[in-house]
Amino acid sequence: MDLINVEDLTFQNCTKHMWSKSQVIFDLGPVSFTLKAGETLAIVGDNSSGKSLLAKLLVGLETPKSGTIHMNGVQLNKSNISVRCHDIRMIFQNSNESLNPGLTLGTILEEPLRLNTKLNAQQRSALIEQTLRQVGLMAEHRFFYRHMLSDGQRQRIALARALILNPKVIVADEPFAALDPSVRSQAVNLLMKLQRDLGLGFIFISHNLGIVRHISDKVIIMKEGKVVESGKTDAIFNWPKDDYTKKLVESHQALVNRQHN
Amino acid sequence: MPQSSLYQEEHHPSPLQYTWLEFKNNHIAVAGLFCFVFFLTITIFCPLLAPFDPNVQQIGDLLIPPAWDPNGGISHLFGTDALGRDLLSRIIYGCRMTFGISLLLVLVAMLLGVGLGGVAGMSRGFRSSFLNHTLDSIQAIPTLLIAIIIIAILGPGLVNSMWAIALALIPQFVHQTRDFVRHELSKEYIMAAKLDGASNTHIFFHSILPNMGEMLVVQATLALSVSILDISALGFLKLGAQAPSSELGAMLLEGIEVAYIAPWIIALPGGALFLMMISINLVGDGLRSALRNRLLH
Missing domain, CATH: 1.10.3720.10 (MetI-like)
Known part of the structure; x- marks a missing residue:
């Protein structure tokens, strides 16, 4: 049984003019993929290739033009938005911007619990403490504000915020982009450990082919809104078919070889 | 298993306490706050503080200068106006009107x-x-x-x-x-x-x-x-x-008629207004930077 099943998802971004005919600025898709529990899917592509848009479609920030998203066999649409809030959680690219500067981290983490669960104040506070520990922070961090933390800690808070509802799928938009190499590898290992422990489906967007090769089971390569190639990570890195994919893989290999020499 | 506390108890201030800690560092703003609280006290407790009724005219005591003047007396600290009303009481009631109403x-x-x-x-x-x-x-x-x-x-x-x-x-x-x-x-x-x-x-x-x-x-x-x-x-x-009400602006208008023989009738309500404005702006400025700094340091 597939955890998440996306079929022919498309999206069109049009200019809105009152007088003239609307023009299509950006065309996404069709995109199709399936993901099993515990699997990782990476989405790779240029800037403005529609990767972040795809992530927004998946979590429900944008409404697709056509196509369906099934989760455990149930179609997701406007009517069961609360299911989507609960089961698919997003980690934003810039964890600094995605935390409210005027609230303590405890309050930020409490918000999804208050809106999506029926826990009382005591249970909520216990769960917040547990989740903070889970991502490698201390219970005291709940009294902190966002400006008191380092970038790596903020990324952990963003992860805690995604994990706290015990979701089935996490969608992450370049979660490691802003981190330095050592903190990045810490974050990657933390994510892989949590994925193993909790059986999460993990969809992530990245420029870093090294990380993609390291952690993902499947890859989707996108260019200008279209899927160029998709399949198992091994197959794509060893036997790329499309020219664009070949270029990407070659440049990555060149970089790796230079590091080894 | 009960968790043993390895570290000394740390105190985590609430957002409001953070603001106060930042505000405290700005001494001028704290002085402004004292002034603001002073006016607030006057506004709330003015019937207890005022020595006379602000509208009672004492026919014998017209245009008495303030206490620090050689001709002044201790019974009317700020002197009296042209109708023999005690100026201190009028200013206290005037602060209540102008300040309290504005706040509202x-x-x-x-x-x-x-x-x-x-x-x-x-x-x-x-x-x-x-x-x-x-x-x-x-x-x-x-x-x-x-x-x-x-x-x-x-x-x-x-x-x-x-x-x-x-x-x-x-x-x-x-x-x-x-x-x-x-x-x-x-x-x-x-x-x-x-x-x-x-x-x-x-x-x-x-x-x-x-x-x-x-x-x-x-x-x-x-x-x-x-x-x-x-x-x-x-x-x-x-x-x-x-006219008869003791609003600070209306008092200034009454004072103009006798400005040359009794300048304190304009100067004192004007000074009260001045102090009010300064304290409000100091407190506002201090509070703003405290709120901003709370989210920076």
Whole structure:
């Protein structure tokens, strides 16, 4: 049984003019993929290739033009938005911007619990403490504000915020982009450990082919809104078919070889 | 298993305590706060503090100079005016009127303005732009002028001038709130709140309002000083509080007639107004930087 099943998802971004005919600025898709529990899917592509848009479609920030998203066999649409809030959680690219500067981290983490669960104040506070520990922070961090933390800690808070509802799928938009190499590898290992422990489906967007090769089971390569190639990570890195994919893989290999020499 | 505490107990201040810790470092602002609290005490307890009834005329004691003058006496600390009324009592009651009423007006204007501005900011399309553009065009006219126009329609009097000033103060709150809400709505943390399943009302009250303190303090300070000036200006122009009442602006007008023989009758109420404005601006400025610094250090 597939955890998440996306079929022919498309999206069109049009200019809105009152007088003239609307023009299509950006065309996404069709995109199709399936993901099993515990699997990782990476989405790779240029800037403005529609990767972040795809992530927004998946979590429900944008409404697709056509196509369906099934989760455990149930179609997701406007009517069961609360299911989507609960089961698919997003980690934003810039964890600094995605935390409210005027609230303590405890309050930020409490918000999804208050809106999506029926826990009382005591249970909520216990769960917040547990989740903070889970991502490698201390219970005291709940009294902190966002400006008191380092970038790596903020990324952990963003992860805690995604994990706290015990979701089935996490969608992450370049979660490691802003981190330095050592903190990045810490974050990657933390994510892989949590994925193993909790059986999460993990969809992530990245420029870093090294990380993609390291952690993902499947890859989707996108260019200008279209899927160029998709399949198992091994197959794509060893036997790329499309020219664009070949270029990407070659440049990555060149970089790796230079590091080894 | 009970967890043993390895470290010394750490104290985590609440947001309000953080603000106070930052505010305390600014000594001038703290001095302003003392002054502000002084006026607040006068406003609340003025019947207990005033030595005489502000409207009783003592026929024998006309134009007595203040206590520090060689001709002054200790029974009238600030002297008396041309009708033999005790000036200290009149100034104390005048502070209550000018300061207390302004505070009330600003609170009302802020509640209404932030409410309307929140609606305008969270909604889109016609409703939002109608509110915005109408109020923007009103904002182009100075508040005192709007107040005078409203009084011309309603007729002079203290209550009418209160209505006029409250109405004139609302547009700037609406405008600032709407701008702020619009600006914040485009930020990523609002998107994150939406993904938590938050409704628009929830986003406004729980995500945006906690960040609005700094803006509100700046606006409220401005509005408070504007409304104090407007109330006394209207009193001075005989459009607001009328003659026997001890409003500071009206007192200044009475003092003008005897300015050359009894300058203290103008100087003392004027000084009270001056002190009021300074303390409000100092507290506002200190509070603003405290709120900003709370989220920086």
